[in-house]
Amino acid sequence: MSHIPAKSSRPLGSGKSPGIPAEPYERLQRTIDAVTYGIPSELRVLMVAEYLGEATQFEARKLSTRPAWLRTILRNRGGALVSKLLKDNWEHTGNSAAVREMFGIPPSSLHRFKDEGAVIAYRLDESGDFLFPLEQFIPNGIEDWAQVVVDAVGNGAPALHFLYTKRTSLDGRSFAEALREDGGTRDVLVKSLLKAAQRLAAE
Amino acid sequence: MSRGDPTPPPADLAERDLGDRIRLLRGAYWRFSHRNAPLIDWSDGAGARFSNPDLPCKVLYLAPFKVTAFWERFGEDLRDQDLTTRAISERILADRVWKAVRVKTGLRIVDLTDNPTLRYLGADGATFFAAYEFTQRWAGALMSHPAAIDGIVYGSRLNPPKKCVALFERAHSATALKISVRPPLPLDDPVILRILARERIRLV
Numbered sequence: 001m002s003h004i005p006a007k008s009s010r011p012l013g014s015g016k017s018p019g020i021p022a023e024p025y026e027r028l029q030r031t032i033d034a035v036t037y038g039i040p041s042e043l044r045v046l047m048v049a050e051y052l053g054e055a056t057q058f059e060a061r062k063l064s065t066r067p068a069w070l071r072t073i074l075r076n077r078g079g080a081l082v083s084k085l086l087k088d089n090w091e092h093t094g095n096s097a098a099v100r101e102m103f104g105i106p107p108s109s110l111h112r113f114k115d116e117g118a119v120i121a122y123r124l125d126e127s128g129d130f131l132f133p134l135e136q137f138i139p140n141g142i143e144d145w146a147q148v149v150v151d152a153v154g155n156g157a158p159a160l161h162f163l164y165t166k167r168t169s170l171d172g173r174s175f176a177e178a179l180r181e182d183g184g185t186r187d188v189l190v191k192s193l194l195k196a197a198q199r200l201a202a203e
Numbered sequence: 204m205s206r207g208d209p210t211p212p213p214a215d216l217a218e219r220d221l222g223d224r225i226r227l228l229r230g231a232y233w234r235f236s237h238r239n240a241p242l243i244d245w246s247d248g249a250g251a252r253f254s255n256p257d258l259p260c261k262v263l264y265l266a267p268f269k270v271t272a273f274w275e276r277f278g279e280d281l282r283d284q285d286l287t288t289r290a291i292s293e294r295i296l297a298d299r300v301w302k303a304v305r306v307k308t309g310l311r312i313v314d315l316t317d318n319p320t321l322r323y324l325g326a327d328g329a330t331f332f333a334a335y336e337f338t339q340r341w342a343g344a345l346m347s348h349p350a351a352i353d354g355i356v357y358g359s360r361l362n363p364p365k366k367c368v369a370l371f372e373r374a375h376s377a378t379a380l381k382i383s384v385r386p387p388l389p390l391d392d393p394v395i396l397r398i399l400a401r402e403r404i405r406l407v
Binding site for chain 2: 066067070071073074075077078079081082084085152153154157158160161162164165166167168169172196199200201202
């Protein structure tokens with residue numbers, strides 16, 4: 001008699017696995033015994049294991065063809081990534097009060113710019129403050145590239161990701177990091193940023 | 204010119220008879236277009252391999268597989284991103300549609316992935332992967348060739364070893380093509396979602 005490969009020392013089908021009744025195991029065991037009757041015992045476990053592997057892959061493939069399910073997974077991963085990027089760049093973001101204090105832009109103007117898509121803004125949750133990456137501000141104004149980024153990828157999480165993801169072309173830095181560091185080559189960097197955003201938006 | 208340098212088109216390219224090198228292109232292809240673009244969205248943007256506003260023809264880029272069309276469109280940006288933080292904007296994908304392009308009548312093309320053809324043209328396997336300055340010069344020379352070919356087949360740079368097609372806009376091009384926007388939308392398309400899942404590219 002062959003046995004399904006056990007993952008623990010407890011015999012399968014003993015009825016003691018938490019939450020899994022014994023009966024399906026017993027039925028599966030009887031089915032396997034019937035199907036593998038006449039097959040040399042040393043091959044049975046291997047064949048069953050291979051069959052179960054294929055069956056699992058088939059189910060996984062079926063599952064992966066459900067767009068809503070896959071989309072949710074990808075969005076959840078994206079949400080986690082943006083949270084991490086935000087955490088890594090936290091000290092270079094500010095709310096509207098901080099932006100007013102550092103750059104002299106009144107909150108009412110800032111929110112109008114946000115509504116017009118002229119400034120990159122991210123809201124942590126429905127009721128929370130908007131956060132603004134500080135690299136996009138100049139005294140009393142906003143860099144022109146911010147609107148190009150928003151137009152190209154969309155505001156919020158995608159704009160934040162565009163700014164904060166590290167890039168091979170920048171020697172492993174993000175656009176935000178490079179903008180903070182490269183005072184002397186800022187024009188070249190902004191050109192590169194604009195090119196990257198416009199390439200994504202091109203028809 | 205040193206060994207390994209990019210190869211410009213030879214001065215006598217226009218005199219080389221392409222007759223034996225021309226193939227008829229038929230079949231179905233994909234294009235991952237912006238939803239606001241015209242149905243046949245010929246391109247002359249300098250940011251692509253075989254087009255430039257100064258060239259004699261506009262170009263329509265096609266791929267036989269959706270996967271190749273996706274990578275040719277977004278591969279450059281995704282390749283630039285750190286592997287651990289790769290993502291693509293949902294908005295960008297939502298702005299796109301799939302266009303099925305059927306080449307109804309045979310279009311006369313030159314296959315730049317065919318080794319004898321490359322040698323005949325004075326090119327090599329790296330020629331059409333060189334800097335755009337060179338590939339666009341080649342495109343201009345091929346567009347202007349007296350054989351008046353309708354396009355080229357070339358190797359995908361961002362999803363090798365798959366092939367792509369660049370059709371040149373000629374007077375008869377539009378009648379040779381049947382183009383339609385096809386469901387599903389990219390965010391509902393298992394092909395796109397599987398690429399993202401397999402390559403660990405997140406949606407943001």
